Amino acid sequence: MIETLSEVEVHDLLDRQVVGRLGCHHDGFTYVVPVIYARLDDAIVFYTTEGLKVELLRANPSVCFEIDEYDELGGWQSVIIQGTASEVSGDDAKAVLSALAERFARRRAERSTGEGQRPRAEGRAPVAVSIAIEALTGRKVAREAYTRA
Numbered sequence: 001m002i003e004t005l006s007e008v009e010v011h012d013l014l015d016r017q018v019v020g021r022l023g024c025h026h027d028g029f030t031y032v033v034p035v036i037y038a039r040l041d042d043a044i045v046f047y048t049t050e051g052l053k054v055e056l057l058r059a060n061p062s063v064c065f066e067i068d069e070y071d072e073l074g075g076w077q078s079v080i081i082q083g084t085a086s087e088v089s090g091d092d093a094k095a096v097l098s099a100l101a102e103r104f105a106r107r108r109a110e111r112s113t114g115e116g117q118r119p120r121a122e123g124r125a126p127v128a129v130s131i132a133i134e135a136l137t138g139r140k141v142a143r144e145a146y147t148r149a
Contacts, residue, residue: 010136020066
């Protein structure tokens, strides 16, 4: 049975996950792309570089953002956010970068060898994005382990 996540469960899932899927749409074209994110105040924030998603966000800032989690028993949890994306600059962009750095400092320390890091997007300008949360829903299905008699 599908159940509604409590507010605490929604925030726990948002804080536990690392990658969300950003859905953009403009002029009959829909684009869904994974982004590494953080929560900052009442917004979802991420850093990216100039490209298709930024073009689409500029053309239509209304977005959908989704995260999910699955367990070994087939249960799942999902959060869907409807919001408005905006580019941020100056001190706000620094706050986005700080939120991401703080969230992932532990991960970086664990991977201090530098191995496995992806190459930087050279030649493309960085863009800080904030998604103002306008609507948020969370659902889950819990599966229980069972044994046959």
